[in-house]
Amino acid sequence: MKKLLTGNEAIARGAWEAGVVVCTAYPGTPSTEITENAAKYDEMYAEWSPNEKVALEVGLGAAIAGGRALVSMKHVGVNVAADPLFTLSYTGVNGGLVLVSADDPGMHSSQNEQDNRHFGRAAKIPVLEPANSQEAKDFTKLAFDISEMFDTPVMLRTTTRVAHSQSLVELADREEKGIKEYQKNPSKYVMIPANARHRHVVVEDRLIKLKNYAESTDLNRVEWNDTKIGVITSGVTYQYVKEILPEVSILKLGMTFPLPQKMIMDFADKVDQLYIVEELEPFIEEYVRSWGLDVHGKDTFPLIGELLPETIAAKMVQTLGDCSPRETAEPDQLQYEVPPRPPVLCPGCPHRGLFYVLNKLKVTVAGDIGCYTLGCLAPLKAIDTTICMGASIGTAIGMEKARGKDFARSLVAVIGDSTFIHSGITALVDVVYNKATTTTIILDNRITAMTGHQHNPTTGFTVKGEPTKEIDLVLLAKAVGVERVRVVDPFELEGLEKIVGEELAAEEPSVIITQRNCALIDKSRNNPYSVSPGACTGCLRCLKLGCPCIAKEGKKVRINLAQCVGCGLCATVCPSEAMRKEGSAND
């Protein structure tokens, strides 16, 4: 049976068919749906781990114990998991372990654009790159076999276009692999220096075997055509090349580390001109050049951003007139200004009130990763820095240490509930331990919202929807040693402003927890508000909230009744009481 699946759904399916027993992850676009789908299968244990490092550690535990494990994360998540990953390469596995790295060329929803094939090379583990959903499923299964065959973790690298594109996939049944026998083997699994030195030799030896495998596996294949031009490519880029350059010969690499050197040299030999079309880094190109081959790669195609079919066509034509790409349309140059439409905090978002207050108080805000990062945009403009998951609190400590305690009197760190558990908590320990006086605001909206509403240790539910113990953030902050911990409703602007003021003034660590459900999971739907034109004076103060339902109309404002969720924040800030609640949601 064929089913239309996204790459992520296909990976989850592949894991199931491969007999995987444990799936772990921290949500992150574009990887999130792998675990959401894996959780639907009863045969597999699945979890949202507090962060990617823990996810990998749980996965490797399962693998060493003899079960197959799938660990997924977005590209930047691998930075967090890098520590166990590099040593896992030394110990090897027992049951197979596949680490999915979902990269995001074009930064559709990421803070950088790193190419994680580099991680595969640095950790010395094989890297597979599927080009569509069918391959996403097939490669996942094969990756488990490779993992067990070569006793290594395997990286399955996808990109946004593979992860989130849907194409038809042939389904198969699950193959129960059972649990392999576990034998205590400290020289393999206890990486004290004496053991690790031996294991490094094993790793290098394995790499040689993997190189031989790369030469013969079906993962890498040549599609012969006209030999004037040969293109080496991988991943979704292969699909673009196939469509745009129907006449060239293609070496499609399903395995991009280690590379099949002999196969590539042979291919190069048989074509007049060699092109390497790869997204982001010149990963394949650098190897190929180091073998003394003459190629076109990043001299022709961009190093930055997503590589699009039309770019491939245009660049090929520029360098080489006669490569006959399929005719592409002449782009239209529109002469009109189309205003951008950046994402915004949702109507009724609980974070809006806090950023309104922080903007009003003109404090410096060290920010973090989540929906609330959108508080940096106009009109709220309330965030000074955003670096990576969990960085806000440490950043604030550093700012205070550099500029002194007085600076800290108008400085806060903001962090979401899930992000705080991910990697904020260790920095909060540092606040206390190293005597900073930082004010930390935990924006607790009771969910991991940005990635699409996943549970986390503060919500009381697992990825399978089972009830579990819920972390008490107040007790946690207190246990870390913060004495001043306060909980407020971010819709109570007056109280919020007062509390922020008091905690900023206090010359000791403090934590404010703003607690209110994410607007998208809030079940209590209220009647919308509307503007009474007589009362509205046109002061436009409500526009400072950045609520997408309020727009300027002439000299006054109007509310979009279809979108408004009736949170009442606009009424709170309106000095003329012009915002009033409608009688019923339908009028």
Place this chain on the structure above:
Amino acid sequence: MTDITNILIVGVGGQGTILASRVLAGAVQMTGQDVKVSEIHGMAQRGGSVVTQVRYGKEVASPIIPEGEADIILAFEKLEALRWLPYLKKDGSILINDQRIDPMPVVVGAAQYPSDVLDIIKKERKEVFIINGLEKAVEAGNAKAVNVVLLGLLARCLKIDKQTWLDVIRETVPSKLLEVNLKAFEEGWNSFDR
């Protein structure tokens, strides 16, 4: 690859473009053709500009549509119709929901919402069809069913029979919303005339 049909569904995060594209892809699949769908999640879902690309035919390689090659654009919002217009073939059709949603830069006065969006589009392309989807959805019984109204309109332009669409909607939409959605689909289907 000229036998490929390219459809772009554009709108504002939260308008339900994804459901529309899923139904479309499901209907295509039922006809036995190859189909690829590409969508972007994450940041863009929070009220930002969103686009889903659906491509189908005998065999489809790339999941994304090159600029200037869309046969049809289905736009859930006017400004988004204008934003993605360069993706439409010179002789392609554009179906537009006559709704204006101000993006934040317009709300805060940093940018202007062009007052003549539909006129600009009509000047650039011949096949322009405008519908008041919200009104039709309300007629069908739920303002939120705009996406299915628009889907009904799109369905009318494609060579897939009506029963196939209805079957896929039955499979995709939760049963308590089914009746409204079937009505909404009819509203869209019936409002096509030229």
